[in-house]
Amino acid sequence: MxxxxxxxxxxxxxxxxxxxxxxxxxxxxxxxxxxxxxxxxxxxxxxxxxxxxxxxxxxxxxxxxxxxxxxxxxxxxxxxxxxxxxxxxxxxxxxxxxxxxxxxxxxxxxxxxxxxxxxxxxxxxxxxxxxxxxxxxxxxxxxxxxxxxxxxPHMLVCATYIDNAPALYDGKLEKHDETMKIFASRPELATDDFMQGMRDRFIQEVSNIIKVLQASGRTEEAGAVSARAKADLEKRNYIHSLPA
Structure with a gap:
């Protein structure tokens, strides 16, 4: 069989x-x-x-x-x-x-x-x-x-679709790490510019989550995501400027 x-x-x-x-x-x-x-x-x-x-x-x-x-x-x-x-x-x-x-x-x-x-x-x-x-x-x-x-002008509409901000962040971090790992194993594809672009894209996605939460009045969630993200980015030696 x-x-x-x-x-x-x-x-x-x-x-x-x-x-x-x-x-x-x-x-x-x-x-x-x-x-x-x-x-x-x-x-x-x-x-x-x-x-x-x-x-x-x-x-x-x-x-x-x-x-x-x-x-x-x-x-x-x-x-x-x-x-x-x-x-x-x-x-x-x-x-x-x-x-x-x-x-x-x-x-x-x-x-x-x-x-x-x-x-x-x-x-x-x-x-x-x-x-x-x-x-x-x-x-x-x-x-x-x-x-x-x-x-x-419809940015605040995004907040409607963020039910669990920490879970959303965790999912994006996991996906980012998996993608970086895959490309790191393919040196012919993983040029410095490409890998930096991947890092910049992730940082921008996280920044957008924080901005949406802040704009919709969910400041406590925004602060929690920001704190976690800063720690994770520093652990990976990423240079960042996340929203305060």
Whole structure:
């Protein structure tokens, strides 16, 4: 039984690797076709990648799908209007799919496409509408628009989604430490600038939590998180300037 299961897992991993390799080739084809001004082929390839890159593996191409794929698609749309139209249609379809399925990932698609199309304000307005009319759904998708909320006039809305500030901080610290450990084991990726960027990003996330708590009158919680964070950052020899 164990041997049979091991073979099955091995075969599945092999199939997933084959699928990922094929997906990467399709994305490369999209770029190459664009460069060759084969616009229709390029659009078809970008659209296939966006729709199928995660069919067998939800993790390894997740970020590529919402970054390089969309960046390339937008660039294609600047030269080939049907590509821009299709991406705008995908933008609208994503929010309809969210409302029909209530799968939070569709909002991530919506927010990512919106950012590429310069529609960040529309995305923010859509979230605020859910915040008021559908709080349960808003809670499921808020992390996809957290940074945008913090930088907007709606910053205090973030406080609604901080139920347990120490637990939120602990979760971010644990995730940060795990990520730093992974990249530290990959010296070809862990450049000084990259690792400093990771540290700066974590410090900014913690600062934002403290600022939201302070702005919403939760000063005791803000002080507790600040004290814990300062101790943890000093233990890791991070230079910081957290809110007082």
């Amino acid at each position: 164990y041997f049979t299961m091991a073979i099955s897992i091995s075969e599945k991993n092999h199939f997933m690797n084959d699928h990922n390799q094929h997906a990467k080739q399709v994305l490369d084809k999209a770029r190459e076709a664009h460069a060759a001004k084969e616009y229709e082929t390029s659009l078809a390839s970008y659209e296939w990648f966006f729709e199928h890159a995660l069919d067998e593996d939800k993790g390894s191409l997740y970020g590529v799908r919402l970054s390089y794929c969309l960046f390339g698609w937008v660039e294609l749309g600047q030269e080939y209007e049907p590509a821009r139209i299709r991406l705008e249609q995908k933008f609208e379809h994503s929010i309809l799919a969210l409302e029909q399925s209530r799968n939070p990932e569709y909002f991530h698609d919506y927010a990512s496409i919106g950012a590429c199309l310069g529609q960040q304000e529309a995305v923010l307005d859509k979230f605020i509408a859910y915040h008021h009319a559908d709080p349960r759904l808003a809670r499921e998708i808020v992390h996809f628009i957290w940074d945008e909320l913090l930088a907007s």
